[in-house]
Amino acid sequence: MSDLAFTRAGGDTLRGALMIQGTTSDAGKSAMVAGLCRVLVRRGVAVAPFKPQNMALNSAVTANGGEIGRAQAVQAQACGLAPHTDMNPILLKPTTDAGAQVIVHGKAVGNMHARDYYAYKRSAWPAVQASYARLRAAYDAVIVEGAGSPAEINLRENDIANMGFAEAVDCPVVLIADIDRGGVFAHLVGTLALLRPSEQQRVAGFIINRFRGDLALLQPGLDWLQTHTGKPVLGVLPYLHGLHLEAEDALPATAHSARPAALRVIVPALPRISNHTDFDPLRLHPQVDLRFIRAGETPPGADLIILPGSKAVRADLDWLRQQGWEAVIQRHLRYGGKLLGLCGGLQMLGSAIHDPLGVEGPAGSSPGLGLLQLETTLQAEKHLRNVRGQLLPDAVPLWGYEIHAGVCHGAALERPAVQLEHGADGARSADDQIIGTYVHGLFESPDACDALLRWAGLTPTQRYDYPAQRAAAIDRLADAIEQHCDLDALLRLLAPSPAGEAVS
Numbered sequence: 001m002s003d004l005a006f007t008r009a010g011g012d013t014l015r016g017a018l019m020i021q022g023t024t025s026d027a028g029k030s031a032m033v034a035g036l037c038r039v040l041v042r043r044g045v046a047v048a049p050f051k052p053q054n055m056a057l058n059s060a061v062t063a064n065g066g067e068i069g070r071a072q073a074v075q076a077q078a079c080g081l082a083p084h085t086d087m088n089p090i091l092l093k094p095t096t097d098a099g100a101q102v103i104v105h106g107k108a109v110g111n112m113h114a115r116d117y118y119a120y121k122r123s124a125w126p127a128v129q130a131s132y133a134r135l136r137a138a139y140d141a142v143i144v145e146g147a148g149s150p151a152e153i154n155l156r157e158n159d160i161a162n163m164g165f166a167e168a169v170d171c172p173v174v175l176i177a178d179i180d181r182g183g184v185f186a187h188l189v190g191t192l193a194l195l196r197p198s199e200q201q202r203v204a205g206f207i208i209n210r211f212r213g214d215l216a217l218l219q220p221g222l223d224w225l226q227t228h229t230g231k232p233v234l235g236v237l238p239y240l241h242g243l244h245l246e247a248e249d250a251l252p253a254t255a256h257s258a259r260p261a262a263l264r265v266i267v268p269a270l271p272r273i274s275n276h277t278d279f280d281p282l283r284l285h286p287q288v289d290l291r292f293i294r295a296g297e298t299p300p301g302a303d304l305i306i307l308p309g310s311k312a313v314r315a316d317l318d319w320l321r322q323q324g325w326e327a328v329i330q331r332h333l334r335y336g337g338k339l340l341g342l343c344g345g346l347q348m349l350g351s352a353i354h355d356p357l358g359v360e361g362p363a364g365s366s367p368g369l370g371l372l373q374l375e376t377t378l379q380a381e382k383h384l385r386n387v388r389g390q391l392l393p394d395a396v397p398l399w400g401y402e403i404h405a406g407v408c409h410g411a412a413l414e415r416p417a418v419q420l421e422h423g424a425d426g427a428r429s430a431d432d433q434i435i436g437t438y439v440h441g442l443f444e445s446p447d448a449c450d451a452l453l454r455w456a457g458l459t460p461t462q463r464y465d466y467p468a469q470r471a472a473a474i475d476r477l478a479d480a481i482e483q484h485c486d487l488d489a490l491l492r493l494l495a496p497s498p499a500g501e502a503v504s
Contacts, residue, residue: 016494017050017136019166020207021146023177023187028209028237030071030248032176033145035477037078039487040141042478048135049075051145052128053090053161055100056249057274057311061384061401066106067091070277071145071248078474086131090124090160092117095272095312095360105131108382121158128160132169141494144171151194163199172204172493180210180239185221192229204493205234207485212239235485244284245473246277251292262289263458266302268325269294270316270344274309275403278342281443281466287458295319299328304338304456307345309440313378313406314355314366317348326369338456339371339434346426346436347406350374359405371434372427374410381405387439389420391448392428398448400441412436 020036022029033049040047051072060073066085073083085106092100098114104127112120135142150162150173158164166173177187188206195203206225211218215236222233251269265282269292282290293299305328310316320326333339341349350368352375357363359378368375388399398418408427417426417437426437435455443449444467450460481487 015140017142017144017169017171018490018493019144019146019171019173021150021162021166021173021175023149023151023175023191024181025148026250027178027187028176028207029145030075031243031245031477032207032209032237032481033143034071034075034078034245034474035481036490037075037143038474038478039481040143040491041078041080045141046139047079047141047143048081048139049079049087049145050132050135050142051088051147052132052165053092053124053147054088054248055092055094055147057093057272058247058249058277059091059093059275059403061386061403062087062106063386064106065384067103067108067382067384067403068106069248070246070275074246074470074474075143075145077470078478086134089127089131093274093311101311106384118155118158121160125158125160128165129168146173149191150199151191153194163195163202166202167198171202173199173202174205174207174234174490174493175203176207176209178209180212184208185225188225189229192231203231205232205489207235207237208233209237210239211236232486232489234489235481237480237484240476240480243473243476244280244469245477246280246470251276252283260289262287263304263453263456264300264302265290265304265306265456266299267292267306267308268299268320268323270308270310271295271319272311272316274311274344275342275440276308278308278440278443279306281449281464284466284469285449285453285464286462287460288453295323299325302332302337303458304340305329305332307339307341307348309342309403310344310348312360313344313347313376314353314364315361316344317353317366317368320348329369329371333371333433336433340452340456341372341434341436342442343402343404343438343440344406346372346438347376347408349427349434349436350376350408350410350412352376353406354378372410372412372429372436374408374412374427376406376408378405379407383438385422387420387422387425389418389425389439391442391451392417392419394451395419396447396451398439398442398445400439400444402438403440404438 020029020032054069056069058070059067060070062085063082068088072088076083091103094100147161177184282288349372351370354365355378382405383402386401412427415428416424417428417435
């Protein structure tokens with residue numbers, strides 16, 4: 001643990017920023033930022049997270065009514081802050097393999113092909129600059145997360161996500177690599193070699209993540225790395241078994257929780273599944289066996305099927321039909337199983353989905369599954385809000401958030417699933433087999449989670465508090481950083497340089 005002392009905002013000791021970049025996606029950038037933010041909070045430092053550009057389908061609604069990447073919302077929690085759009089000014093939500101919805105300061109500005117966005121990055125830079133400047137003015141420290149890898153040389157021009165940002169604001173960089181993937185020294189040396197000379201000088205050191213084994217056996221490699229590159233290894237973080245933080249985007253590598261004698265839940269892994277973090281409380285629940293069913297897999301028998309959110313509902317509904325899910329769902333309902341639709345999943349349950357403006361793809365309409373008497377029309381303006389209310393019919397308290405462009409109408413809405421502070425939401429079928437709602441994060445509310453599990457056929461004997469688990473995971477990360485990293489060296493990087501920072 002470091003003994004380095006810091007002053008509050010306005011003092012001379014700490015008034016800086018540090019950027020964590022990774023040699024690959026999922027190297028541990030998001031977790032490192034969250035953990036380091038918590039370390040600083042423990043020392044009384046006012047700190048905020050920042051990611052200039054994020055590409056993710058898992059998002060969160062901010063206190064100022066915008067949308068940012070889910071990882072930045074978790075990092076905000078690590079700082080003891082409410083999420084704000086300045087923490088992630090540019091969010092890209094993929095709609096196809098080569099296109100995405102572009103969100104600037106929390107609001108969608110349109111859909112762009114990758115080539116068009118590549119040219120648009122010059123226009124995006126002022127938004128990044130403005131958000132970063134506001135955070136730097138408001139907080140003692142800003143911990144910045146890069147995106148992907150800085151060695152993606154084909155994306156170097158007009159870069160705003162990695163070294164392009166760090167160079168513009170004169171911010172030191174620490175490179176993190178995942179040793180569990182193998183080839184960690186090649187990752188670090190290769191990444192460094194592909195950087196420009198000024199960028200190489202900006203790298204202050206390395207962190208190796210997810211190490212398991214005898215550190216003494218790794219030491220010769222660490223010594224070689226420092227000698228070869230002239231850069232110190234600032235920490236070797238252990239593999240933290242069972243650690244869970246919400247994923248930035250990709251589905252969990254282990255798509256099956258494999259718990260015997262539990263409630264069986266299956267979720268189709270839609271090509272454009274969004275906010276699959278909805279299911280993290282179920283994946284971790286000791287009495288739930290949850291499986292994501294991927295393309296080509298045969299859905300097993302289940303007590304509950306959940307249709308998740310989607311960034312391209314009509315296209316994902318076509319995929320669902322091509323994969324045979326319509327027959328699976330019909331058979332599931334005939335045998336008394338329960339069905340839950342969340343956001344895009346709610347829209348799929350209706351009789352039709354209309355997209356006259358081409359919000360999520362080519363303009364047009366698609367037939368729904370016809371299981372609830374409602375239709376959905378997609379609109380240009382998204383509904384973005386954090387919500388509180390009650391799960392009906394028993395008035396069980398819940399909280400969550402809404403992110404959707406669709407508006408539903410139809411007789412099914414006369415039997416709402418949820419009563420929110422601003423009005424009724426969703427639908428519950430007359431036979432009580434089907435529930436649909438726009439509320440994401442339902443299962444994070446312990447009371448609502450228990451009620452939904454009882455509805456699905458489980459008698460909960462263990463109460464699972466997901467928010468408490470998330471807070472404990474952040475603290476566990478901070479503990480590991482304090483124990484296994486050179487904190488004095490890391491925190492000195494946050495001291496202001498004599499020349500100060502320049503944002504150009």
